[in-house]
Amino acid sequence: MKRVLHLMRHFWLDAGDVERTLGAGTLDRIEARIHASERRHLGEICVCVEARLPTSYLWRHLRQHMPMEQVVHERALTLFGKLGVWDTELNNGVLIYLQLAEHRIEIVDDRGLARHVPDAEWEKTLAGMSARFREGRYEDGLTRAVDAVTAALERHFPADGNERPPRENQLPDRPVVH
Template sequence: MWARAFFDDAAKAKAADEVKAIEARTAAEVVVSVHRTSGHYRHTDYLVGFVLALVTLVAMLYLPQEFPLEFFPIDVALSFVVGATVSAALPGVRRWLTSRKLLEENVRRAARAAFVELGISRTTGRTGILVFVSTFERRVEVVPDIGVDTAALGKEWEEALAKLSAAVAASESPEPFFEAMRLLASPLERVLPRSADDVNELPDAPHAA
């Protein structure tokens, strides 16, 4: 439900409005990119299938009733398929069974790739900022260009990033994410105030994949 909400037209329009509101106060160029997943995680599905197949084999070997020998390969193979299919169909289970480190690495890698693919480094002052959301992993990665001094943005910036992450990780609605996005404006305005001749160089509408 959370993923679907982020991809509907209302959410896309809201994201564009939030970007415009931030850029009205700062020279930073913010781009929101929402992806359904940052990795394939097939190994998790295969692991679930393997465990279920193993349980099936042990049950057939040690339960008191007898099973015809020719049923063993069929039932074990079927159990593997069922386990892998169930894992793939239940994102919450798949995510819970995948290591947190791998989830984070995949999102970080995908965010940096999106930063390049979307041309965010091409702004005049190198002040582009990618807010990358990966809905399966329930994670957000913020990638600033070299013209954004994150050290100068300070604690207020770090707190805004933490709230963004918490909103994506815990909420069933994109609204808390938008509320957290608004917190980016204040530290960016302080460090990168908008000039009178500022030109919007990157699209405000979110990128979705």
């Protein structure tokens, strides 16, 4: 019964719940944080918040007995492609994906940054944020995720300050809501 109730959250939530849960102010502050971040490095950050998983992903969990962690990870990889995060000029785009119904976050980085930052480093970063999402402290968790990605991009793709003309923003700074 507990499992059924857990899965029902996916059918109850929709994109409107993202804005109600996070609040428009949170989305504005995350957007501003990304904008400020991208002035300090050559990377691109995209935040996507999804209220629920599509039914096809839930079926993988139910029919194929795929662990929910793996289902959420696969959804993040799919959105990484759909949102064009993989298609940045320097191959250093990063997707921060928040799955609201599951209270889970994923960080997916493109090959340019992945060469420098091992998955274990992202897993360690995410482990410290999981409790915040379970407690409903979404803004705090997202802020920490953006800051962690910013630190990695500053280390490996610092802005040289001499760009002429200024670099074009390749991904939206506003969090994408699904």
